[in-house]
Amino acid sequence: MNEWLKRVTEQIKNLWTKWTSVQKIILFAIAGGVLLALILLIALSARPSMVPLITAPIRDETAREQISVRLDQEGVAHTVSADGQIFVSDQKTARKMVALLARENLIPEEASPWDVFQMDRWTVTDFERKVNLRQALSTQLEQFISALPEVDSAEVILVMPEEELFIENQNPVSVSIILTPTPGTDITTNRKKLEGIVTLVKKAVEGLEDDNIAITDHNGYLLNDFTGLADFDDMELAKRQLREKMALEAQYQSKILSELSKIFSERRVRVTGVSIDLNFDKKTETTKEFFPITITPEDPTTPYPDRQTIPNVLRSREQIDESFKGTGFNPEGPPGQEGQTPPAYQDLDNLLGEYANKSSTENYEVNERNTVEQRSPWEIKRITASVVIDGVWKWEYDDKGEPVLNPDGSIKRIYTPVGTEDLTKAKALVEGAIGFNRGREDQVTVTHLQFDRSGEHLQEDQKFRNQARVRQTVLYSLLGLAAVVVVFVAFRFISRELERRRRLREEELSRQHQAMREAALRSAEEEGLEVEMSVEERARLEMQENAVNMAREHPEDVAQLIRTWLVEE
Numbered sequence: 001m002n003e004w005l006k007r008v009t010e011q012i013k014n015l016w017t018k019w020t021s022v023q024k025i026i027l028f029a030i031a032g033g034v035l036l037a038l039i040l041l042i043a044l045s046a047r048p049s050m051v052p053l054i055t056a057p058i059r060d061e062t063a064r065e066q067i068s069v070r071l072d073q074e075g076v077a078h079t080v081s082a083d084g085q086i087f088v089s090d091q092k093t094a095r096k097m098v099a100l101l102a103r104e105n106l107i108p109e110e111a112s113p114w115d116v117f118q119m120d121r122w123t124v125t126d127f128e129r130k131v132n133l134r135q136a137l138s139t140q141l142e143q144f145i146s147a148l149p150e151v152d153s154a155e156v157i158l159v160m161p162e163e164e165l166f167i168e169n170q171n172p173v174s175v176s177i178i179l180t181p182t183p184g185t186d187i188t189t190n191r192k193k194l195e196g197i198v199t200l201v202k203k204a205v206e207g208l209e210d211d212n213i214a215i216t217d218h219n220g221y222l223l224n225d226f227t228g229l230a231d232f233d234d235m236e237l238a239k240r241q242l243r244e245k246m247a248l249e250a251q252y253q254s255k256i257l258s259e260l261s262k263i264f265s266e267r268r269v270r271v272t273g274v275s276i277d278l279n280f281d282k283k284t285e286t287t288k289e290f291f292p293i294t295i296t297p298e299d300p301t302t303p304y305p306d307r308q309t310i311p312n313v314l315r316s317r318e319q320i321d322e323s324f325k326g327t328g329f330n331p332e333g334p335p336g337q338e339g340q341t342p343p344a345y346q347d348l349d350n351l352l353g354e355y356a357n358k359s360s361t362e363n364y365e366v367n368e369r370n371t372v373e374q375r376s377p378w379e380i381k382r383i384t385a386s387v388v389i390d391g392v393w394k395w396e397y398d399d400k401g402e403p404v405l406n407p408d409g410s411i412k413r414i415y416t417p418v419g420t421e422d423l424t425k426a427k428a429l430v431e432g433a434i435g436f437n438r439g440r441e442d443q444v445t446v447t448h449l450q451f452d453r454s455g456e457h458l459q460e461d462q463k464f465r466n467q468a469r470v471r472q473t474v475l476y477s478l479l480g481l482a483a484v485v486v487v488f489v490a491f492r493f494i495s496r497e498l499e500r501r502r503r504l505r506e507e508e509l510s511r512q513h514q515a516m517r518e519a520a521l522r523s524a525e526e527e528g529l530e531v532e533m534s535v536e537e538r539a540r541l542e543m544q545e546n547a548v549n550m551a552r553e554h555p556e557d558v559a560q561l562i563r564t565w566l567v568e569e
Contacts, residue, residue, distance in 0.1 A: 050087035057084040095147035103196020150187035174212040312364035322357035
């Protein structure tokens, strides 16, 4: 094996050396082309295949955009081709999304959500084509309905009768669907989902009507019998109307309270009730109006009206003018025969006659305007509002400006009711807030009523007592603090006085000792005795003299120095 490999390698090398540069370039080009083809083949085979969402392309850009947005909301990856056709990843996703789009009525009328059934054989009969078409439609319907997440399985039976010559003998197309819902879903009771399935089936089968579609569950209960839901629909409609009525009443009540609170304050105003009678009947009025034709429009630069109008314009005129003069009518028979004139006309024979007929027809054009007015979803029939306003409570004060207290310790108050003039003005404000209309028999009541504020007054009294206690406590605290300060000042004064007296006594003793010492020295000198003093005694004597002199000149500093010495000792 190794020898064969070596031999083949040698042959390739020899062949490579024999080739020219052009041959080598051609070889590299062929190898590169083969490699590029392999890469493209792998890339194309690895790319996921896309299936059309709807067989026919969607030309309407708005409808295509709505479908694309709905697919984005469901998180389905899709692409749109240049001709307007939408592609998704697989067939299962396509069926699921088509069912969803049909339920929300997003599939255009010109687009068919079904694959076109095609036949390649020439020998297929019309009967076979009809059977195959019915089977294909039934299979597609089953697949699309089963693709819904709320449906576990579905069975579709499609009946397409033979075409009859006369319409009255033609049996209608009908469909029977048996659903097995997924556990925990509400498809058997959700009317919107059931209507989506009905719409899906109607778009798939031509000529199918709602009455000929029967949807049952696996237990045999008819699900699309919407006639039995009429009472439920009426109840839901009544609930929506009641919610609308309550929201409108709350809006008017908030508006009234906001207007009156700016004047009387919010705590003095109570809106006891706002009742609005609404008419939810639908009504459309068509008005036909004829108005003059404007010849010259109004000139805004002139101070006077200069518009010229005419009531109509002549469009056509027809005039007929007939005149006749001569004898009367005398019917006669063939020549040579007696005339056939009746006796009644024989008396009128050879009489002169005259006939005239004038008629005139004129057609005029006028300006015409047709107006169609549709009333809003509801109309206010009547509004009733009642408002209560409280008076003003004020504290009673004495001559000193202090609140007057009752025997039980509560504050004495004076109540001032709301005046008639203020009530009239408040009523006018309420009428303006609700859009009062006397023609609707609206009713607004604004009265004065004293509110029960015993709880508020009790809180105010308690707060006033607490404040009085706080003031009393602060006063006593200040008095105590002042007493402490006075005692401290007196103590300091007495201490300083005692210290001064003690200092004076010490100074007196020092002076006495110094005098005694000086007297002893003088007596010794008089006696002629020699007294020898040491250096320490001389220094101490000088220090004493200096201290005495300083104490005489600066007694406060000396006293402070002595106190410092005493504290240190």
